Amino acid sequence: MQKTRNVEQDIIDAARKVFQMNGFKEATMRDIANEANINLAMLHYYFRSKDNLFYMIFDEAFGLLYEKIAHILSDDKLDIFEKIRIIVSEYITFFNINPHIPLFIVREVIRNPEKIGERMKVSINPIPTFKTFSDQIQEQYEKGVIRQISAFSLILNIISLCVFPALAKSVVNQLSGLTEIEMEAISENRKKEVADFIINSIRI
């Protein structure tokens, strides 16, 4: 018995691949149609416009990124060091699997800041604040466990150290001549190394 094909899902999968790889402008509806094994007219029949399709993919990507960190930061059962280790590990794994997402997000925000900015805020609204994390930092600082640092700076540093290497992977690849396997090993090592780097930096 032939498995029933889900055309809509095929299209979404194809669009995710093509948009994340190429960005809005360089992605074409023709590429997406080919990738989904349908023709151009069908693609427009299911999703009326390129914009419609694009925003579905964008919202999904940004939501994934955001939920991952928000969920951990607002968990009041984890201490500050555990949070750092978990975020670093999960982000590095995530960017290994989805290497194009960070550039995809940044690129589209620059292309269309107002519209994309609005959409990001919609994804964020229902999520609890980072107050838990901020309080924890203040508390540990007062106890003399860590150096003074703002939650904003610490989060920015954590994200920088996780995201940038994934983002610049293609550049490092070209310049270093490392093989795929060597890069993989480095990336796996970095989970511990980066967490240690951050924790060494704040712990007194």
Added chain:
Amino acid sequence: MQKTRNVEQDIIDAARKVFQMNGFKEATMRDIANEANINLAMLHYYFRSKDNLFYMIFDEAFGLLYEKIAHILSDDKLDIFEKIRIIVSEYITFFNINPHIPLFIVREVIRNPEKIGERMKVSINPIPTFKTFSDQIQEQYEKGVIRQISAFSLILNIISLCVFPALAKSVVNQLSGLTEIEMEAISENRKKEVADFIINSIRI
């Protein structure tokens, strides 16, 4: 007396602005012509193709980025901590002035890895290696001054902490609602903060 106009220089300035802002594909020869206050035919008369113009801009941008770090890392009169402070300070200043360069480079490498990879290697070849920095790290580790870390990891961490915030500035801007002046102040603070963060992390 009317100042003689240098059309070629006007074109290069216009191309730098348009290409760095929009990337190769989204930048148009029309935009560049408008920005340089000439018409489309003239633009093609001076620089035969979009590719020609683009590679001039790319080589210039990558060269600037690379020379800055190579020059400092290979200076054997600076100790390891001085190098970190200088690189962090210079990069953060540089990215404040040229906010689009990091994304510009990464984006084009992804678009066309082989060709762009070749061009990057050409810019790099004449420059001395990072051996000086690598030796210094090993030496300081053996003296018990710093923790063990590879030159590769340390450089990657330094660059991540300097570049990513510049790259993600538009995203942070949209999400945080901070004003331009507040962002400026944060960025200025980060010069010391990031250098301290790195040095605290490696110093025993």
Added chain:
DNA sequence: GTCTATAGCGGGATAGAC
């Protein structure tokens, strides 16, 4: 050197037959 006009192509979107 400078301009207008246009060739030639690839893109999003849709009409209309089946």
Added chain:
DNA sequence: GTCTATCCCGCTATAGAC
């Protein structure tokens, strides 16, 4: 729902008058 054909636009590049 599915397909072919086509509209119309914006892009790079160039021809050709001045």
